[in-house]
Amino acid sequence: MAKVLLVNPVVREEDIPRHIPYGISLLASIAMKKGHLVQIYDANAWRKGFDVLEKVFRADDWDVIAIGGLTTTYRFIKKAFQLAKKNSPKSILMAGGGFITSMPQDIMGWIPEIDLGLVGEAFVTFPEVLDKIDRQDFNFSSTTGVVFRHKNGKSYLTPAKPVIKNLDDLPYPAWDLLPLDIYFKNSANLFSEESFTAKRRMDVNGSLGCGLVCKYCWHLGTTGDMIVEEDKAGENQVVFTYGRNIRYHSPSYIVNMVKHLYEVYNIDFASFIDENLMTMDAASRGIWLNEICDLWKEKGLQPTCRQKNIPHDEDCRGVHWNGTSHAGLHKFETLKRMHEAGCTHLVYGLESFDPNILKNLGKGSTAARNKSSVGICLSSGIKPIPNIILGFPEETFDSIKNTITAMKELGITAKPHFATAYPGSEWYYSYKNSIIEQYEGDLEKYIAELGDASSISATISHHFTGVELIGLQEIIYKKDLRLLALAEKNWHRNRKQEQINYPQDSINFKSKSVRGPMEAEGRTF
Numbered sequence: 001m002a003k004v005l006l007v008n009p010v011v012r013e014e015d016i017p018r019h020i021p022y023g024i025s026l027l028a029s030i031a032m033k034k035g036h037l038v039q040i041y042d043a044n045a046w047r048k049g050f051d052v053l054e055k056v057f058r059a060d061d062w063d064v065i066a067i068g069g070l071t072t073t074y075r076f077i078k079k080a081f082q083l084a085k086k087n088s089p090k091s092i093l094m095a096g097g098g099f100i101t102s103m104p105q106d107i108m109g110w111i112p113e114i115d116l117g118l119v120g121e122a123f124v125t126f127p128e129v130l131d132k133i134d135r136q137d138f139n140f141s142s143t144t145g146v147v148f149r150h151k152n153g154k155s156y157l158t159p160a161k162p163v164i165k166n167l168d169d170l171p172y173p174a175w176d177l178l179p180l181d182i183y184f185k186n187s188a189n190l191f192s193e194e195s196f197t198a199k200r201r202m203d204v205n206g207s208l209g210c211g212l213v214c215k216y217c218w219h220l221g222t223t224g225d226m227i228v229e230e231d232k233a234g235e236n237q238v239v240f241t242y243g244r245n246i247r248y249h250s251p252s253y254i255v256n257m258v259k260h261l262y263e264v265y266n267i268d269f270a271s272f273i274d275e276n277l278m279t280m281d282a283a284s285r286g287i288w289l290n291e292i293c294d295l296w297k298e299k300g301l302q303p304t305c306r307q308k309n310i311p312h313d314e315d316c317r318g319v320h321w322n323g324t325s326h327a328g329l330h331k332f333e334t335l336k337r338m339h340e341a342g343c344t345h346l347v348y349g350l351e352s353f354d355p356n357i358l359k360n361l362g363k364g365s366t367a368a369r370n371k372s373s374v375g376i377c378l379s380s381g382i383k384p385i386p387n388i389i390l391g392f393p394e395e396t397f398d399s400i401k402n403t404i405t406a407m408k409e410l411g412i413t414a415k416p417h418f419a420t421a422y423p424g425s426e427w428y429y430s431y432k433n434s435i436i437e438q439y440e441g442d443l444e445k446y447i448a449e450l451g452d453a454s455s456i457s458a459t460i461s462h463h464f465t466g467v468e469l470i471g472l473q474e475i476i477y478k479k480d481l482r483l484l485a486l487a488e489k490n491w492h493r494n495r496k497q498e499q500i501n502y503p504q505d506s507i508n509f510k511s512k513s514v515r516g517p518m519e520a521e522g523r524t525f
Contacts, residue, residue: 339380
């Protein structure tokens with residue numbers, strides 16, 4: 001059987017390791033069930049540097065070294081592949097995850113060390129290619145869902161692999177291969193009293209896909225929202241669509257998994273990392289979350305503070321949890337049941353309070369819904385954690401004023417992220433030429449600089465420069481309308497009257513009218 005090393009890259013160099021590598025540990029579990037020998041080197045947890053990584057590459061005769069992650073981990077991944085080729089030259093070097101799915105041909109050109117890339121969902125593809133490698137069969141031309149390198153060095157992308165339909169067929173992740181104590185040590189966060197006092201927090205994933213069409217999102221290509229088509233040059237390319245492969249684990253699968261984590265690893269907090277609690281609940285017509293809450297109680301996971309309706313303290317037993325919500329989808333009755341079951345806080349992607357920006361964003365919310373969502377969530381007992389974005393293409397001083405005014409009215413504070421055109425998103429295809437121009441023709445440099453949108457990379461704003469956006473970020477954080485008015489006055493005085501207009505490329509999207517999570521309200525996207 002194949003001897004496999006999976007490498008999890010450093011996710012946020014400026015932050016401590018907070019989230020387990022759920023996807024990689026799930027793939028490890030799938031491969032081990034097929035009999036393959038798997039180890040994980042979690043560079044994000046250990047933070048031992050590239051010198052230690054080189055020793056790991058030399059530690060065994062690996063048949064496969066597989067490295068994957070989001071585009072924001074590109075710099076680490078590229079260096080890791082270079083070191084893998086140097087220190088383990090006989091290994092098949094395999095890439096996977098969002099960074100290669102979003103732009104496979106570009107990545108294969110920029111990282112010549114990669115032998116094979118898994119494009120899209122890898123639950124079926126990964127064990128399939130491992131079995132081929134185990135048989136010494138290195139012809140991947142008939143394998144769907146991969147990009148491979150011909151002997152002449154040219155890469156070839158095969159048709160997309162169909163996604164699995166029933167997520168409950170997946171095993172639990174191989175948690176025992178991870179340094180859980182490191183992640184447990186970093187369990188606490190400031191989003192709620194319960195999350196701040198958490199000692200053993202673990203991540204869980206309840207769903208894949210999304211029914212919304214947010215222009216900043218890369219449309220979750222690894223979950224099936226993509227096809228492969230020939231471009232004008234006759235080469236296969238990934239095309240992201242507005243088709244939606246919405247899938248979610250059954251409530252029993254999710255709650256039984258948390259019950260297992262509670263009994264085996266003594267967790268006290270579960271974080272849903274799929275970011276789609278409310279969209280999935282809407283897709284199930286309001287059944288999914290209510291069943292999860294009911295089972296949470298039945299399985300004895302409801303925290304004692306919620307059972308007894310008393311303040312949370314260190315004697316509390318059970319599992320608190322959190323996730324995300326969408327302002328246009330939440331229902332007070334559902335939120336109340338979530339609170340009773342142990343939900344402590346929900347991250348709300350409010351993004352903006354400007355009607356024009358929200359209308360163009362594709363998320364299906366309005367300024368009024370954004371405003372009402374905060375109070376409704378608070379009244380249920382759950383704390384809403386607001387996310388705000390600055391630097392939309394349509395951003396103006398008026399739109400910023402609308403956001404600050406709403407934040408003051410609601411009493412919320414947030415330091416905005418910057419609107420960022422991640423590969424695979426509609427924004428990326430709309431502004432790709434402008435991005436390349438801003439980086440003097442070097443697209444790879446842009447990819448290498450991408451982070452979590454807390455700093456400026458390329459700007460897509462039609463009206464503001466990167467430097468101006470940094471100043472406006474601070475003004476929004478301080479909710480200072482007086483300073484905003486002063487900034488606007490200076491902007492008009494110093495700026496030439498002609499408006500900056502970035503040319504838009506042809507958008508590489510196949511638009512479809514799909515009845516998804518919003519269909520209960522009679523809307524299609």
